[in-house]
Structure formats: C-alpha cells, structure tokens
Amino acid sequence: MALEHAILVSLLERPGSGYELARRFDRSIGRFWSATHQQIYRVLRRMEADGWVRAEEVAQDGRPDKKVYSAAPPGRDALAAWLREPVEPETVRHELAVRIRAAAFDDPAALIPEVERHREGHAALLARYLHGEQRDFPAAATPGALDAGERLQHVVLRGGIEYERMTLAWLDDVLATLRELADGRDAPGAGH
Amino acid sequence: MALEHAILVSLLERPGSGYELARRFDRSIGRFWSATHQQIYRVLRRMEADGWVRAEEVAQDGRPDKKVYSAAPPGRDALAAWLREPVEPETVRHELAVRIRAAAFDDPAALIPEVERHREGHAALLARYLHGEQRDFPAAATPGALDAGERLQHVVLRGGIEYERMTLAWLDDVLATLRELADGRDAPGAGH
DNA sequence: CTTGCCTATGCAACTCGTTGCATAGAAGGA
C-alpha cells in the first residue's frame, strides 16, 4: 500500500519516467521497497488519475518517447498526511529462518552451501553500501555540510549498513551451528 | 510460496489444527513468517489434497470439532527438497525507510512521535525474546545439553534478538537525526 | 439476560504482486 508513497518520494527526489523509476527501484530505493515495472506503470496511471502526479510526454530521437512524471501538490499533501499515520509493524517474511528450523528434520549439513552463498550476497551488498557511503557522504563528519535531505538519506543508508553487518555476524553464527551439528552427527559414528 | 514449508515445519515440531497453527503464527513462528487464518486454512486443504499432510477429525466436548493435521512422508520429502533449493534474497519492504526519506519534503519533526512509538514496539519485542531465551534455553552454555532441533531454534532466536538490538540502536540514530533537524529548523529562526 | 469473547472453520470479494508475452526502433557484436 505504500508503493504510491515510495514512488512519490522518488519523484520528489528527481522526476522520471516509469522506466527510470523501475531502474531506480532495482538500485537505491529498491533496497527498502522493491517493485517490478508492471506495478510501477499501473500505480503511476492510478496516481495520475488521482492528480498525485503530472505526466509530460517527452519525444526522444533514437529511442521511444517517454512520459516523465513529477509529483503534484495533491501528492505532496498525501505524503504529508501519510507521514502522520501510525507506522505499522513490518510483516516479516524471513525464509532463511524457516529453513533453519526445517533443517532439524533433515540433514543440517544440506543447508550449509546455500547459507554460504547467501552470506556472500550480503557481504557484497555491505561492500556496495560502504562504497556508496564514501562516494555520496564524504563530508558527513563536518557539521552543517549536509542538507536535511542528505542527512536523512544518510541515516537510512546507515541502517542498511548496520543491518548487513548484523546479518553477516548472524550468518556466521548459523554456519558455526550447522557445522557443529554436521560434525557431531558424523564424528561419533562409524566414520565411513 | 514458502507458507507451505513454514506450516510443514510447524506441524513437524507439533501437530495441530488450522486454528492452532494460526495462533502459533501469531506468536513464535509468525515473527519470521506471518499468515492469517484464511491463508492457513486454504493452504492446509491444498496440502492435504497433495498428500503433504494428513488430517484427523477430533471431536471435543464443550467446543467445536477440529481437524488435527500432521506432516506426511511426501511433505517431509518436499521439505527436504526445498532445503536444497537456492535461497533467494529477501524482498525488502521497509516502510520506515521510505517515510524517513519522505520527511525531507515535509516537517521532519512530524515523524518523531511515530518513530518513538515504533521504537517502543521493538523494545518490547526484544524483552520478550530475551525472556523466551531464558525460559527455553537456560542450558545453552552447557555443551551437549540441547538437541539439534533446540540448537537450531536457538540460533534463529539469537538472530531475532540481534535484529532487535540493531534496530533499536538505529532508531536512536534516526531520532537523534530527526531531532537535530527539527532544532536546526526552529532555533535560528524567529524563535516564535 | 444480554453482550462480548473464545474456539473452530469457512465463503466471497477484493487488492496486491508476479510472470509471460507483445510491440518497436536503435545499437552493437558474431
């Protein structure tokens, strides 16, 4: 239900076409709110009908025309109202946690390779976050160097960084537990 | 798509009716995979048709009959196969991150009360996790005191605890940032 | 004694989100 609002924020930060939005959602914003191009196009049309955004047809040479959207005053109002609504607790869908509990009814060692792969993904993401922080917020330590928008973007990024750090530490804990269970199952046995 | 598997895990840990499952999903398992009773009933019927679970009608006095489900061998096989499938990166839907970025286009101070309320919720959840850890895993420090299932449940719980700790620290960071922005906006002004 | 909550299951309608496919011109490599 907040896809409208995520799109509004993205359009306030910079206007763009549905296609451009879809790519932004694959990169920066998408780390916190993912969406496919289909969803985005459909929601954009609804938002245009509601007057939340304005569209401007832009002809391009060498590539298809595009519709560039930008946030309209009613959209800003809707966003301001949304900011004052209660924050509902996130609906968690943590597949890996389910799998780990499932491993108790099968071979825990079978899960190890996938957890390792998963860990690599989180390590790569942390590296990207840290690189992005260096690039976009080098002046963060100097008071007054960043405006409100930048400071808020930075605090969100810090959240992403801390989340990844915590996840990596936890995945190491998980791997250690799985390996101990795998060893304990094999070692005292016949040693095939 | 993993609701089937979450239900299977829950039924392997202990058989139960759809209603009981729904309440478990509101408590322990639901912290990692939430679902409403409607979803659970529908998926249970599909799983029974597929032979993943078996149902047994149980008459009760003083309350309605119930159907107690338990995991069947084909369900265990499906779970084992699922454990070997690739873990897809989680689809993140972090509403608060979107709101924080949205605050740049409105009054950042407007967000503070809701972030505080949100923080209280996470603090309460952390307290519940820690209490649950004391109750369910008091012997965790003694080697060999816990079986495989318990050790895996414990490592999942530790993940929840670390997530809540990290979130609390980040929310304090967010609140400090929002407060500084709110002060900076008022203080140099006319001081109304 | 009536109101509301708890157990227990379920239908119907809806929204949200994904997947597959289609179009269509331009650019670049095998």
Place this chain on the structure above:
DNA sequence: TCCTTCTATGCAACGAGTTGCATAGGCAAG
C-alpha cells in the same frame, strides 16, 4: 546478416494475501 541487448510501455492471466462476513456452541462478566 542475424542475434541479442537496451529503451520504453503495456495487456492478460494468474497467484498470493487481506478483509469482511457467517456460523455456532460455550463461557464469563456486567
């Protein structure tokens, strides 16, 4: 030359998930 990729938008169908409502007996509080 053909094949793929990129830009840019969209339809149609499906599956996942939510919300509202219904049933129906028992229990407890006011």
